[in-house]
Amino acid sequence: MHALCGENGAGKSTLMKILYGMQKPDEGTIAVDGQQVAFASPGDAIARGIGMVHQHFMLADNLTVLENVVLGSEKLHGIGAKARAKIVELSERYGLGVRPDALVENLGVADRQRVEILKVLYRGATTLILDEPTAVLVPQEVDALFDNLRELKAEGLSVIFISHKLGEVLSVADEITVIRRGTTVGTVVPADTTAKQLAELMVGSELPTPETAESTVTDRPVIEVRNLKLLGEGGRALLDDISFTIHEGEVLGLAGVEGNGQTELIDALIGLKGADSGTLRMATGEVGSAGEAAGEPEEITSWPTRRRREQGIGYIPEDRHRHGLLLESPLWENRILGHVTERPNSKGFWLDLKSAQADTRRIVEEYDVRTPGIDVTAASLSGGNQQKLIVGREMSHKPRFLIAAHPTRGVDVGAQAQIWDQIREARREGLAVLLISADLDELIGLSDTLRVIYRGRLVADADPADITPEELGSAMTGAASGHLEHPADESGAAEDRPSGETGDQPEKTEEAAAPEDEAR
Amino acid sequence: MKKFDKERLLLGAAGPAIALVVAVLLTSVVLLASGKSPFEPYAIMLEQAGFADIQVLILNAAAGYYIAALAVAVGFRMNLFNIGVEGQYRLAAMVTAVVGAKVALPGALQLPLLVLVAALTGAFWAGIAGLLKVTRGVSEVVSTIMLNSIATAVIGYFTLPKVFGVQQGNNKTTGEMHDSGWFPNLDLGPAGELYGFVFVAVALGIAYWVVLNRTRFGFDLRATGASESAAAASGVNAKRMVLTAMLLSGAVAGLAGLPTLLNDTHTYSLSFPTSLGFTAIGIALLGRGGPVGIAFASLLWAFLDKASAELDYRGYDTEIAVIMQGLIVIAVVVSYEAVGRWGLRRQQQRVGKELAAGHVLGKTGAPGTSGETGTSGDNNDKEVAAR
Amino acid sequence: MSTAPALDKRPAAASAPGRRRVTLPVLLLIIAGVLALTSLVRIVTGADGITNVSQMSTALKLAVPIGMAGLGGLWAERSGVINIGLEGMLILGTWFGAWAGYQWGPWIGVLAGIAGGALGGLLHAIVTVTFNVNHIVSGVAINILALGVTRYVSAFAFEGVPQGTSKQSPPVESLGQFSVPVLSDGLETINDKGWFLASDIAGLLGGLVTNMSPLTLLALALVPASWWILWRTSFGLRLRSCGENPTAAESLGVNVYKYKYLAVIISGGLAGLGGAFLSIVANPFYLEGQTGGRGYIGLAAMIFGNWMPGGLALGAGLFGYTDSLKLRGGTENVHALLLLIAILVLIGAIWLVLRKKYVGAVIAVAVSALVFAWYATTKEVPTQVVTATPYVVTLLVLSLSAQRLRMPRANGKPYRRG
Known part of the structure; x- marks a missing residue:
């Protein structure tokens, strides 16, 4: 073998x-x-x-x-x-x-x-x-x-x-x-x-590894998820009892083997799937506004996708070809996608093509999207440049909360470093980020807090400062639970720590249910 | 960048041009095979198009085609196949005719009322299919086909003399409409009368373009057509979009019968023109779902229809025009697909070349990292019919 | 806590397969039940026409073209190609059937009809498989083209020929008819007695053995034959795999393009056979507009039958039957069937109550009451209701069962090699 x-x-x-x-x-x-x-x-x-x-x-x-x-x-x-x-x-x-x-x-x-x-x-x-x-x-x-x-x-x-x-x-x-x-x-x-x-x-040793500088985590919560539950076909729970809080300036890294509920969690956060129970709350309004002035985060559980995005959820999708781009449309239309109701893309009912195109040019320059022009189709760009365009688009709307799913997947090394920089910079300015990645170095390097998702549950948490990819990897397979390594006191989400039981893990995912069925 | 724009325009024109040439060639082959001159019919038809009265006829016929094709195109732009334009426009024309015969308001109110009735009837009939798709998951293709047949039965029932019908000789009609509901024609003297509704059709085309290209709603609709998953993630409510598009398509379809009804016949009868809705599908495909393209396509179609009438008197068969229409549609769908794919590949290559040459919009002029180039939409589950 | 999930799961696992398939005995039971009810209604209303032998015989005749078109749709869609061009292929079948039929005899006509339809299928395959054009677009285009071509060539082929016009072909010789000797008469006798159930079954079977064209027999045989080929041979397996997961099929060395081509050509051939039936058996001539949208109805029958030959035959039979009501004393017979519908909906309501779906049940009861009121207050229904019945039924069936239908996974999706 x-x-x-x-x-x-x-x-x-x-x-x-x-x-x-x-x-x-x-x-x-x-x-x-x-x-x-x-x-x-x-x-x-x-x-x-x-x-x-x-x-x-x-x-x-x-x-x-x-x-x-x-x-x-x-x-x-x-x-x-x-x-x-x-x-x-x-x-x-x-x-x-x-x-x-x-x-x-x-x-x-x-x-x-x-x-x-x-x-x-x-x-x-x-x-x-x-x-x-x-x-x-x-x-x-x-x-x-x-x-x-x-x-x-x-x-x-x-x-x-x-x-x-x-x-x-x-x-x-x-x-x-x-x-x-x-x-x-x-x-x-x-x-x-x-x-x-x-x-x-x-x-190897020459690969860039992302490193977060000093912590920028504040105590002002941006997104609060409480007891989120999502049922799949036949009543199986795809997500169960998910609770976490992300604060301004915090990157929460979510580790897990693919298919353990990450996609469902994104869908629930972005509003593509309605939660079966539990609540989502989000702080709206200006980034960085003082905690007291901003007031309590608003409940957004029943908001449709569009409203959530208008109110400050940015989204870097897992599969950019399916969820992030109109491949056969020009770049400037892709710049409008997802933010069609917001300036500079539209004024009221009408599209504002001039400003949208001007802003596309700005994004192309600021985010170093390598393209001969903004009228070429998205499909003709390389993966890295497509991703830079998406990152630029999402960042341009000053999101309060960014969902970044595999932000550097299929992206060349140069673009990778740029995207990391942009996430770090936005975090400094008070952005809350949920980072989902299969690249454990990326997770550990960028995150302020780490959580492990396993069969639709958050089973473990860790401090990126003192955990190795191997330890994290073993937690992802459900081998470890609760808090990994030493207790981390600066972790803002400590109070949301899951109960950490693995003994009575119910079968969660569709895949997981099958072998038992057969055994019966 | 200008260069790309020009190329896009060129590519856009290349599709139909190639298709037309192929269709003409194939038609000539058919003519040859049937022992006729492969060229003369075109000459005769072109000569016909020079006459003012034929031109008016063509314009009048094109108005209905245009509106119906717009209705089809609304659906096409988001991958909805409204095969039911046929039933929608006929039902709407019949209901409008009945209302026009029963209600007599002054012209300023009567005409808007009739137009509204037609649009609502069409929207209602299409809405059934939309509702079934959204709530029950019934494919709109099948349900609109069924609704076409049901519309025929409904029309048959309503035109019965014991319901709303009026027997006129052998023909069942809905009775003459009040003349306050007659749409004004433009009298062009010996050339005949140009339907006033031609101008409504033009206005509809402009409205279609504006809504599609300049409004948020239009963007959402096009995004849904280009990639359903991306549109959903961008915040488009897919179900509501399907229903809205279907209602809109139906409402436009409802107007398609009005040029004939309000400008000419002023009654709905058994001899009211049919199969406009199916023709419209071909026209919408030919026009690629764009308002200008559809305008050319409907004029071409109307030209083939009207100019071919003369062929019968010159020893040819008018049906050659029908063959040509069919061939054009097939040739068009194939050539669009082929040209479109070629154009996309070409653009990718050019982008690569431009980048390598350092023509980059961004600040860095360094040769770009070529990386893997995004594959050309193979990820899209659905191919868009008319983009 | 640890046992709860296990309990949760059991019903889900149990209901999953049950939802998918109705077993054969259950199906037979349902058919028998509906038949018994129909019989009861016939006796109550005195509308003997609804299960008459000749009624059934007509129904069968009308069902054949629909069934053939549907079978054509089945072959194409099982390979992953949506074929809305069936209507056009049917038209080609009628034309070629009559054209060859009046010159060289009906059997040659049948072959020509099949060839004509297959030609349409080939075109559809080229456009959809090789050029990857949207299947519905291509189908619509083929329908337009077929109409144009047949209209054009009719002017040459039929005009000036004795008894022919530019819209109608000269008559085609009959393929002959046969009735199974003793059985046919016997069943007809039983049918005439008007007994409960027995007479109705006799009527149904009588329709199958009386005045049957050999082409009808062939068409009937093609239904199980298609099933056998598609589900019991490696050719069929490969063909179906192209409609389910062409990428997987290709990775195992199946030539997906080849099978799609074959399937769509066969699909056209079957539709062509249906067309030939129309212009040789149903009528002895080609007539412009003869198909009357049967290609589309065939497609609906196929969807109604959940992409299975048996279900498709049932669907085609239903369409043929409602079609036949149009021809024979429809207004009274459909009126009688109103009672049947009222009862059936009521049964549906009871079933819904048992499933604890009360809202649906209330609606069903209301519908049932309305239909009954209609039945009770009128003597006959307008012919237009008869005309619309099959389409309304299809819409109803689709809206009630669309979510349960299972079409081939990759149906209608463009496929490119590599």
Whole structure:
């Protein structure tokens, strides 16, 4: 079992795509069993016994497990009883527990992943590539997955395992290759490597790490969330008992494995999803107005999205193509997006195109958006420049509270540093920020307070001053709860600390519910 | 920057131009295959367009097309397919005719009343589909198709002599409207009479442009069409937007039958022109949902309709015009897609080049980091029909 | 605290599959119940026409083109392509069917009709799959084009030919009809007796065995055949996977473009067959405007049937039946059916009460009462109500069940390779 390790964007996925024939290499060779090969398509890779389990599952929801598995390889065992028998046999041999006639739609994430693995095995693969297989799993599921993988290894199959989570890699791999910025920086054996050494290899030393200067946290609360609860389909709680307060000048970092309620929390804060219970309160009016003058934060629970944004919620979305931009519209229209009711974009009922365009030019200059003009479409900018435009747009409306979801994802290093600077500067001026990120260094470096979200609950908090990414990472998997490390007294949100129980964690997310269903 | 603007304009014109050429070529092939001259029909039609009376006919016909196509375009701009313009305008025309025959106010009140009745009827009929979509999730495509058929039945019932109908020979009508409700025509002497409603259509086009491009509502509507998810995050209430757009589309559709009704027939009868609503879909596509484009498209359509009548007397079949209309629509949708994609790719390349050359709007002139370029809208689940 | 979530979850898990599928026995029971009620209504009202053999036979005849169009829609949409151009393909089918039919015999006509529709399908595939144009836009364009082309070529093909005009083709020879000997007469006899239930079932079955065209038989057979191909062969599996998740299908080596093309061409062919049925069996000639929007209705029938062949056939049957009422003493028969509707809505109200949805129940009771009042105070309904009935029913069904319908996941979405 070989693990491939590296930061986000280090080139792991690209490498795997080449191995699986989805992309062609410009140079270099691939050898399978000592034979040099060239893959033109996934089909060639499959023929060579290489199978891939994608990070985003390639399954059709409305088809059964059987149908998903045999699709494309109907010639092997047909699509009827023989195929079913083969699936059952494989499933039993490797302990996958897959039911061939279940609809994929009704399966949880872990089950789906097992179906993906089965798909690969069904095609007779001898080498399995797993792309970030644990990103969407909860710890118990991760353990189960590793058991499966060990089973496969015992049967003589090779597994290539891609991850950026050190703990997992060290516990499961026989050999680890670390890549950084597209090149191999070393191959190590877990037995004589520590997590720290591995982390250094992965991150290198030259990467900029965000660092907050002196604390600017005040005691004037900007946003107060109390006992927020959001129910999903079928009455499962996607968010449960979420409470926190962010003050002027405070950055609250939210750590968590993706799919643990972050998206839902954003939706609830921005008003796309109504809370099922709990309250949201926000201080409106001028930034920096004295606490007494500003008065108590107003209750905004029932406000629609537009009103919340007008009153000072800024939003840097997780997926900027889907939620932050009109890709085929010119930049200045993108500058209006989300703030169409506010100056300089409109005067009353009418749009004010002149000032909007002038202001777009200002943003482009101030935020260093590299573009030949403001009439080009947003799609023609690079990811970093798109993001700078979004940051500039949101900052231009003097938000009281900024939701920044993965603000530097898919952004080049230069833009990354700029965006960090802008967030820090705004924080100095009294902005309250909720920072959600998968980049733990970013979280630790920028935040004043850290919270960990796990299955829709805030389970732990920490002081960024004395916590390492590894410690935070282990809390994200639900292994630790309550306050991590030493108590932090300057943390403004200390009184909101969750009760910190993990023993009776109810199943929260859709994914989490499935394995239990099956067991029943 | 100017350069980009010019290119956009050029690209905008290239789509329909290519489509027209392709459609003409294909039509010529059809003509050849049927053993006719592949060129003469065009000459005849163009010659027809030179006559003043034909021009008036074309303008008059274009007015209805234009209004109906605007109605379709309102929906298209936010990915709503109002296939029901057909039912909406016919029902509205019938109801207006009935009201016009039963109510007699002075002209200054009668005309606004009739226009209002038409708009409200259209909006009501479209609103049913909008409501079903918002509350029950019924696709507007299917529900408006059903509503078209139901409208036919409703019209049939209302025009029964025992209800509101008046039998005139073989024709069932709604009776003559009071002349205070006749819209004034512009008498052009021997060329005929130009419908006064042509000017209303022009005004509607201007209003459409202003609302869409210069108001907050218009921005929200366009944003919803360009990316539903981004619009929702920007604070657009999607459900309310769907309902509003549907009502608006219906109200405009309700007016589409008025040029004929108020300027010409002054009664709704079995011979009232039909299928305007389906034609309008083609015209809206051809005009790319813009008010000027739609104007050209409706004039072209009306030209093909009216100028082709002469063909029958010269040994050709007027239906060649219908074929041409069909071919134009197909050619147009394909060429828009192809040209649009090409243009986007080209723009991305140019932006890259300009950046590399140091033409940057920002203060730093250093070569930009090329990075990964945003993919061209592949993330959009829905393709926008007419942008 | 620790047990509560587990309790919460159970009903959710249990109701999830139940909401999705109505099992076959339940469905049969519902059909039987409706049939019994219909019979009761027939006896009470004396409107024997509603389950008459000839009524049923007409209904079947009218249902075939709708069903074929719907089946065409099913094939296309299962592969992920919305086909609103069915109407145009139906038109092409009628024209080619009659054109080839009057010259070279009806069977050649049928083949030509299929080919004509398939041609329309091919065009739709080129525009939507290769050029990635919005499916609805392309469909609308095809409808316009098909209308134009057939009108134009009719002038050449049919004008000047004996019994032909520019709008109507010369007559096509019949494909013949057959009735299953003993069975047909026997069922008709039972049907004539007017017994409770037995006569109605006899009427329904009688419609299936009396004066049937071989093309009807073929059309009927195509419904289970489509199901078998789509759900029981690897070809069908691949085709459906393109409509559910084309990216996944492509990653497994399925040529998504190929399957979409095939599906849309087959879709056009089926619609073409429906068209040929119209211009060879239903009428022995092509007539301009003959399809009368049946392509759209077929699409509605398919949605009504939740993208499944069986449901689609049921939907098409319902449309055919209401259509047939228009032709045969509709005003009285529909009047009689008012009573049936009143009872059905009342049953719905009771069901709602049991589900504790009181607001809906009150509305349903009120509707039921209104319909009953209508029934009681009138002797017949205007023909326009008969005309509108199928469309209103579709709208009602859609608005009641749209959220429960499950269309192919990637239906209507543009797909580009890579």
